[in-house]
Amino acid sequence: MEVFRIRGGRKLEGAVTASGSKNAALPLFAASLLSSEESILENVPDLSDIRFMAEILLEMGAEVEKTGPTTWKINPSQIVPCAPYELVRKMRASVCLLGPLVGRLGKAEIPMPGGCVIGNRPIDLHIRAMQRMGAEVELKAGVVQVNAENLRGNSIFMGGRHGSTVTGTANAIMAAVLAPGKTTIDSAACEPEITDLCAMLRNMGANIEGIGSHMIEIEGVESLRGCRHRVIPDRIEAATYALAAAITGGEVCVRGGRLDHLGAFVNVMNACGVRIDAQSENEISVKTNEDGLRSLEAITLPYPGFPTDLQAQTCALACKAKGLSILTERVYPSRFMPVPELLRMGAEISLEGASSIIRGGTPLTGAPVMASDLRASAALILAGLAAEGETWVQRIYHLDRGYDAFEKKLQGLGAEVERLPESEMPSAFGAQLS
Numbered sequence: 484m485e486v487f488r489i490r491g492g493r494k495l496e497g498a499v500t501a502s503g504s505k506n507a508a509l510p511l512f513a514a515s516l517l518s519s520e521e522s523i524l525e526n527v528p529d530l531s532d533i534r535f536m537a538e539i540l541l542e543m544g545a546e547v548e549k550t551g552p553t554t555w556k557i558n559p560s561q562i563v564p565c566a567p568y569e570l571v572r573k574m575r576a577s578v579c580l581l582g583p584l585v586g587r588l589g590k591a592e593i594p595m596p597g598g599c600v601i602g603n604r605p606i607d608l609h610i611r612a613m614q615r616m617g618a619e620v621e622l623k624a625g626v627v628q629v630n631a632e633n634l635r636g637n638s639i640f641m642g643g644r645h646g647s648t649v650t651g652t653a654n655a656i657m658a659a660v661l662a663p664g665k666t667t668i669d670s671a672a673c674e675p676e677i678t679d680l681c682a683m684l685r686n687m688g689a690n691i692e693g694i695g696s697h698m699i700e701i702e703g704v705e706s707l708r709g710c711r712h713r714v715i716p717d718r719i720e721a722a723t724y725a726l727a728a729a730i731t732g733g734e735v736c737v738r739g740g741r742l743d744h745l746g747a748f749v750n751v752m753n754a755c756g757v758r759i760d761a762q763s764e765n766e767i768s769v770k771t772n773e774d775g776l777r778s779l780e781a782i783t784l785p786y787p788g789f790p791t792d793l794q795a796q797t798c799a800l801a802c803k804a805k806g807l808s809i810l811t812e813r814v815y816p817s818r819f820m821p822v823p824e825l826l827r828m829g830a831e832i833s834l835e836g837a838s839s840i841i842r843g844g845t846p847l848t849g850a851p852v853m854a855s856d857l858r859a860s861a862a863l864i865l866a867g868l869a870a871e872g873e874t875w876v877q878r879i880y881h882l883d884r885g886y887d888a889f890e891k892k893l894q895g896l897g898a899e900v901e902r903l904p905e906s907e908m909p910s911a912f913g914a915q916l917s
């Protein structure tokens with residue numbers, strides 16, 4: 484396994500480019516299955532989750548080829564409606580194969596997505612959407628079996644206890660675009676990744692209205708053609724670099740950062756003393772006010788609310804902000820995995836139900852820490868950038884799921900961060916942790 488060694492204390496300066504969006508690209512790979520013709524996806528990030536999804540499509544009979552550093556070609560002319568358990572169980576996002584398989588083939592067999600450290604990841608809303616369109620759904624030996632010979636359009640309500648569901652909305656849309664008749668999806672997720680999916684489907688010939696809203700209307704069509712589609716930039720990656728600039732007191736431009744993709748995050752940053760301005764439609768500048776960071780409050784909600792995928796990284800920032808900050812999770816109430824590791828770095832954080840209360844201002848000190856999931860690993864790296872001394876972040880395979888060339892991009896901004904084999908960790912640390 485590999486580790487990151489970070490020497491903190493450097494202000495990040497300069498420009499960085501966000502790669503294509505992981506959470507847009509994964510459903511777009513699935514959407515390509517809706518046509519028997521070849522599709523080309525551009526600006527695809529180089530991530531382990533993307534390689535996983537490509538492997539799954541290959542196992543299902545599609546021809547999948549990486550034809551350039553960020554370009555993939557998918558020819559789904561011959562596919563079977565079942566996905567391999569060994570791969571699906573490792574990646575929750577593979578659940579969005581349900582919609583296209585049901586839409587194009589009238590059936591699907593997808594293993595239930597595996598557990599996840601960030602919290603409960605049910606798919607009841609996905610299943611209800613399929614059933615509303617006439618599908619029969621059974622769970623047998625951990626496999627979701629869907630039969631929908633007579634799929635037809637219908638009204639669907641996608642709202643759940645925690646608001647709308649992103650991949651659930653993606654599945655409903657992808658099943659409906661080929662279902663005869665009209666489908667309305669009420670309380671649809673309207674994350675930019677859903678908007679990007681609808682843009683690709685329209686490009687393939689789908690009839691979709693209400694894109695970007697909570698009410699999507701679809702008229703089913705006979706078939707869809709292949710297309711060429713460019714993935715939107717990764718807003719969570721872009722915001723993570725904004726947080727890296729803020730936590731080190733630096734000044735950074737993020738190409739691919741879009742104010743209209745960041746929703747409430749921008750307001751929370753401005754309120755705590757981090758200026759985020761648009762340099763163009765596709766670039767933001769980030770600078771911390773002279774008088775430093777003020778304490779912050781944020782509640783995570785579906786888009787355009789504060790993104791749950793930025794909560795862990797913002798918790799690291801709050802450790803630097805004088806005073807008490809409060810972060811409340813309304814999407815995944817137990818998504819606080821980095822907290823114990825931040826405490827090892829000297830942070831003062833307490834957890835109260837679905838909220839973390841951070842007493843900021845005490846300096847962070849470098850330490851050996853353990854990543855537990857994708858966004859928690861980013862949070863620990865940000866903390867290491869701001870900490871005095873050396874931080875060793877272990878299990879960075881979590882990071883490689885969703886951040887493309889993270890250490891290289893941080894180095895480009897002046898950070899002292901290196902990717903090393905775990906054996907390079909000082910034995911003293913290793914002894915403490917074994």
Ligand code: EPZ
Binds near residue numbers: 505646
């Ligand atoms: C997407 O996951 C993202 N993943 C997640 O990003 C992100 O955290 C999440 O949306 C919320 O924004 C991808 O897009 C691949 P959900 P998704 O279904 O769609 C409840 C990352 O770090 N729910 O929107 O799988 C569920 O319990 C990842 O990049 C139901 O109740 O998440 C949760 O509270 C992590 N029933 C909420 O909705 C359902 O059938 C959001 O879940 C489905 C969901």
